Amino acid sequence: MSEAGRIGVWIVGARGSVALCTLAGAAALRAGLIEPTGMVSELEAFRPLRLADPGRFVFGGHEIRPGDLVTAAARFHRRTGVLHPDILRRVRAALRRADARIRPGFTLDRAAGAPKVAAGVHVGRGVSPRALVDRVRRDLRAFQGAERLERVIVVHLATTEGVASERVSRLDWRGFERRLAGRTAAGFTASLLYGWAALSERMPFINFTPSPGAEHPALAELAAAQGVPVAGNDGKTGETLVKTVLAPMFLCRNLKLRTWFGYNLLGNDDGAALADPRRCASKLKTKDAALTRMVQDPELRSKVTIDFAPSLDDWKTAWDFIHFEGFLGTRMSLQFCWQASDSALAAPLVLDLVRFTERSARLGESGPLTHLGSFFKAPLGVSEPDFHRQFARLLAYAGAGGA
Ligand SMILES: NC(=O)c1ccc[n+]([C@@H]2O[C@H](COP(=O)([O-])OP(=O)(O)OC[C@H]3O[C@@H](n4cnc5c(N)ncnc54)[C@H](O)[C@@H]3O)[C@@H](O)[C@H]2O)c1
Numbered sequence: 001m002s003e004a005g006r007i008g009v010w011i012v013g014a015r016g017s018v019a020l021c022t023l024a025g026a027a028a029l030r031a032g033l034i035e036p037t038g039m040v041s042e043l044e045a046f047r048p049l050r051l052a053d054p055g056r057f058v059f060g061g062h063e064i065r066p067g068d069l070v071t072a073a074a075r076f077h078r079r080t081g082v083l084h085p086d087i088l089r090r091v092r093a094a095l096r097r098a099d100a101r102i103r104p105g106f107t108l109d110r111a112a113g114a115p116k117v118a119a120g121v122h123v124g125r126g127v128s129p130r131a132l133v134d135r136v137r138r139d140l141r142a143f144q145g146a147e148r149l150e151r152v153i154v155v156h157l158a159t160t161e162g163v164a165s166e167r168v169s170r171l172d173w174r175g176f177e178r179r180l181a182g183r184t185a186a187g188f189t190a191s192l193l194y195g196w197a198a199l200s201e202r203m204p205f206i207n208f209t210p211s212p213g214a215e216h217p218a219l220a221e222l223a224a225a226q227g228v229p230v231a232g233n234d235g236k237t238g239e240t241l242v243k244t245v246l247a248p249m250f251l252c253r254n255l256k257l258r259t260w261f262g263y264n265l266l267g268n269d270d271g272a273a274l275a276d277p278r279r280c281a282s283k284l285k286t287k288d289a290a291l292t293r294m295v296q297d298p299e300l301r302s303k304v305t306i307d308f309a310p311s312l313d314d315w316k317t318a319w320d321f322i323h324f325e326g327f328l329g330t331r332m333s334l335q336f337c338w339q340a341s342d343s344a345l346a347a348p349l350v351l352d353l354v355r356f357t358e359r360s361a362r363l364g365e366s367g368p369l370t371h372l373g374s375f376f377k378a379p380l381g382v383s384e385p386d387f388h389r390q391f392a393r394l395l396a397y398a399g400a401g402g403a
Contacts, residue, residue, distance in 0.1 A: 004051075004052035004053075004150070004151075004358060004359070004362060005149075005150030005151065006056075006058065006147065006148060006149050006150050007052050007056070007057050007058065007149065007150065007151055007152075007153065007354075007358055008057070008058045008059075008060065008143055008144060008147055008149035008151070008152035008153070009057045009058070009059050009060075009152070009153050009155060009354050010059075010060050010061050010062075010140060010143060010152055010153070010154045010155070010198075010203070011023075011059065011060075011061035011062075011154075011155050011157050012061060012062045012105065012154065012155070012156045012157060012158045012191075012194045013061070013062075013063065013156070013157040013158030013159065014059075014060070014061025014062060014063045014069075014098070014102045014157075015063045015065060015067060015068075015069055015072050015102070016157055016158070016159070016269065016270075017076060017268055017269065017270070017314055017342070017343040018157050018208070018342075018343045018346045018347055018350065019061065019157045020069065020072055020073055020076055020083075020343070021076075021082070021083065021343040021344055021346070021347035022157075022346075022347040022350045022351060023059050023069065023091075023094070023095060023098050024073055024083055024087065024088070024091050024094075024095065025347045025348065025351065026054045026055060026057055026059070026094075026351060027055075027090075027091035027094035027095065028087050028090070028091055029054055029055045030054075030055025030056070030094070031055075031090050031091065033086075033087050033090055033091075034087065036348070037348070038344070038345065038347075038348035038349075039054075039348040039349075039351060039352055040348075040349070040352045040375075040394075041351070041352040041355045041356060045395055045398050045399075046398050048398065049356075049359060049398055050359075051355035051356065051358070051359055052354075052355055052358050052359070054351040054354070054355060057351075057354065058101075058147050058149060059098040059101065060098065060101030060102060060103070060143045060147075061098075061101070061102050061103075062102070062103055062104070062105030062106075062136070062139065062158075062194070063102050063103075063104070063105055063118065064104070064105045064106070064107050064117045064118060064121045064158075065116070065117065065118060066116060066117070066118040066119070067118075068096075068099050069095040069096070069098060069099045069102075070088075070092055070095050070096060070099070073088055073095060074088065076314070076343075079313045079314070080313050080314040080315065080341060080343075082314065082341050082343065082344050101143060101147075103120075103139045104118055104119065104120030104121040104122075105121060105136075105158075105190070105194075106121060106122035106123070106132050106135070106136075106190060106193075107121065107122070107123055107124075107190055108124065108125050108185050108188060108189065108190050109123075109161070109190070122135075125184050125185040125186045125188075126184055126185075127183075127184070127185060128180075128181065128182060128183055128184070128185070129179070129180045129182065129184075129185040129188050129193055130180040130181055132185060132193050133180060133193050133196055133197045133200070134197075136193065136194055136197035136198075137197045137200060137201055140152060140154070140197065140198065140201050140203060141201065151203075151204075151358060151361055151362070152201075152203045153203065153204050153206065153354050153357055153358055153361070154194070154195075154198035154203050154204065154205050154206070155206045155208060155350060155353070155354065156191055156194060156195065156205070156206065156207045156208060156209055156211065156213050156214075156232075157208050157209065157350070158190065158191065158194075158209065158211070159209075159269070159270070159273045159279075160209055160210055160211055160270065160273050160274060160279045160280075161189040161190060161191055161209075161211040161212070161279060162189065162276075162278035162279050162281065163189070163212060163278075163281065164187060164188060164189045164192060164212050164216070165186070165187035165188075167187055168187040168188055168192070169212070169216065170217075171216075171217075171218050172217060172218055172221065173217075173218045173221040173222055173225070175218070176196070176216075176218035176219075176222075180196075189211060189212050190211075191207065191209065191211035191212055191213040192212055192213065192216055192219065194213075195207065195213045195214055195216070195219050195230075196218075196219060196222065199219060199222045199223050199226055199228055199230070200222070200226070202226050202227070202228050203228065204228055204229045204230065204231075204357045204358070204360070204361050205219075205223070205228070205230050205231075205232075206230070206231045206232060206350075206353050206354070206357055207230075207231070207232030207233050207234075208232070208234070208235045208346070208349075208350060208353070209233070209234060209235075210233060210234040210285065210377070210378070211233075213232055213233060214230045214231070214232035214233060214368075214380055215232060215233055215378070215380060220367070220368070220380075223366060223367055223368075224366060224367050226366070227364065227366040228361065228366055229357055229360045229361055229365055229366055229367065229368075229369050230367065230368055230369070230380060231353060231356075231357055231368070231369045231372050231375070231376070231380065232376060232378075232379075232380050233376055233377070233378045233379070233380060234376055234377040234378055235346050235349055235350070235375060235376060235377070236290075236374070236375060236376055236377045236387075237340075237342065237345040237346045237349065238316055238318060238338055238340055238342065238345060239262055239264060239318035239320065239338055240290050240377045241387065242320070242336060242338060243260075243262070243290060243291055243320070244290050244291075244294065244385055244386060244387040244390075245387045245388070246322070246334075246336075247260075247291060247294045247295055247385075247386075248294065248386045248387075248388065248389075250295075250322075250324055251294070251295065255324045255325065255326050256297070256299075256324060256325040256326075257295050257297065257300050257322065257323075257324050258299070258300065258301070258323045258324060258325055258331070259300070259301045259302070259321070259322070259323035260291060260295075260300065260301075260302045260303075260320065260321075260322050260323075261301075261302070261303050261304075261305075261320070261321050262302075262303070262304045262305070262318060262319075262320045263305050263307070263318065263319045263320070263321075264304065264305065264306045264307070264316065264317070264318045265306075265307055265308075265309040265312055265316070265317045265318070266306060266307075266308060266309065266312070266316050266342070267308070267309045267310045267311060267312030267313040267314070267315065267316075268313055268314045268316075268342060268343070270342070271306070271308045271309070271310070271312075271316075272308055272310070274306050274308065275307075275308040280306055284304050284306065285378075288302060288303070288304045289377070289378055290377055290378070290385050291385075293383070293385040294385040294386065314341050314342050314343050314344075315339060315340070315341055315342075316338075316339070316340060316341075316342040317337065317338070317339045318337070318338040319335065319336075319337050319338075320335065320336050320337075320338075321333065321335050322334045322335070349375055352375065353372065353375055356369065356371075356372055357369060357372075367381070368380035368381030368382075370382050370393070371393050371394050371396075371397035372394065373390040373393060373394075374387055374390035374391040374393070374394055
C-alpha cells in the first residue's frame with residue numbers, strides 16, 4: 001500500500017474552538033510537545049494501517065469571523081485554562097501559517113444579533129447558490145495547487161445551523177443541481193453547499209457537526225458517483241458517548257429503562273449558538289436519537305435539554321438522571337455528571353477522522369465510512385447505536401487490513 005503523500009486539511013469554521021485545538025494539537029504533536037492522548041488512531045490495533053502523520057497535515061479553511069488564530073488561541077487559554085502558554089509559544093508559527101491559508105467563507109444566516117463577519121464574507125441568501133459553491137471550489141483548488149497537496153480532506157466544524165427547508169431536504173442529485181442554478185440560496189444551509197463543493201472537487205467530506213451536511217440524499221448520491229468517502233454526523237465526545245456505553249449495559253441485564261433525562265450546560269460559542277431554538281433542534285435530534293434507537297421501548301420517557309451557561313465556557317457539564325426498573329418491580333436510579341473541556345475532547349477525534357478518511361480515499365473506498373460510526377452521534381449509514389459494537393466494527397476493519 002502506498003504511503004500518504006502531502007495531505008491538506010480544509011476546515012470550515014477554521015477559527016472556532018474545536019478547530020483551534022485541532023490545529024494547535026497537530027503542531028504540538030509534530031514538535032513532540034504532547035502525547036497523542038485521546039487519539040483513537042494511536043491505539044496499537046490501528047498501527048498496521050499506517051495512517052498519515054497528523055503532524056504533517058497542511059491546514060487551511062474557511063471562516064466568517066474576523067481575527068486571527070494566535071489571538072484566538074491566547075483568548076481561549078485565558079477563558080478555559082486549556083492550551084498552555086508554553087505550547088502556544090511553540091506552535092505560534094504553525095498557527096500563523098495556517099491563518100494565512102484561511103479564506104473568507106459565506107453565511108446564509110442573517111439572524112438579528114448575529115456576530116460581526118470578516119471582510120470578504122458573503123452574507124445572505126440573495127445570491128445564486130451555484131456562485132457560492134463555485135467560490136468554495138475555487139478556494140479548495142487553489143489550496144491544493146499552492147501547497148502541492150496529494151489529497152485534501154474537508155472537515156465541517158462551523159457553528160451548528162438550523163435545518164434545511166423541507167423542499168431542499170428532499171431533493172435528489174438532479175433536483176439539487178437544478179436548484180443550485182436558482183437566483184437565491186433560500187432553503188439551503190451553508191453546510192450543504194460547502195459539502196457539495198468538496199464532493200464536486202472529489203475531496204472527502206467529514207461533518208463533525210449536527211448541521212445537515214453529509215446526510216442529505218443528494219450529497220450521498222454525489223459522493224457515490226464521485227467515488228469519494230463521506231463521514232458524519234456530529235462528533236460523539238461527551239454525554240452521548242457515555243449514553244451509548246451505559247444504555248447497552250441496562251439492556252444486557254434486562255433492566256427496564258423508565259426515564260432518561262439529560263441536562264446539558266454549555267458556555268462556549270457553540271452553546272451561544274444553540275441558545276437559538278432553530279439550531280438547537282438539529283443538536284437535540286442527534287443527541288436523543290442515539291438513545292431512542294437503542295431502547296426501542298415506547299414507555300421510556302427521554303429528553304435532552306441544552307442551556308447556555310456562559311460562565312462555564314468550554315467546560316461542558318452534563319447531568320443525566322436514569323430511572324430504571326429491576327426484579328420484583330423494584331425502581332432504582334443512576335445519575336452521572338460529566339464535566340469536560342469540549343474542544344480538548346473533540347480535537348483528537350478530528351485528527352483521527354482525517355487520518356482514517358484519508359486512508360479510505362487513498363484505497364479508493366467511497367460513500368459513507370460506516371466503520372467510523374463510533375465517532376458520531378448520528379453516524380451515516382449505521383443503524384447500530386451501541387458504542388462497543390460500533391468500535392468492534394472499526395477493529396474488524398483494521399483487522400481485515402482496513403478493507
Ligand atoms: N466540542 C465538541 O465536543 C463538539 C462535539 C460535537 C460536535 N461539535 C460541533 O462542532 C462545531 C464547532 O464547535 P466549536 O465549539 O468549535 O464552535 P465555535 O463556535 O467555537 O466555532 C465555530 C466556528 O465556525 C465559524 N462559522 C460559522 N458559520 C460559518 C460559515 N458559514 N462558514 C465558515 N465558518 C463559519 C464561526 O465563526 C466559528 O469560528 C459545532 O457545530 C458543534 O456543535 C462540537
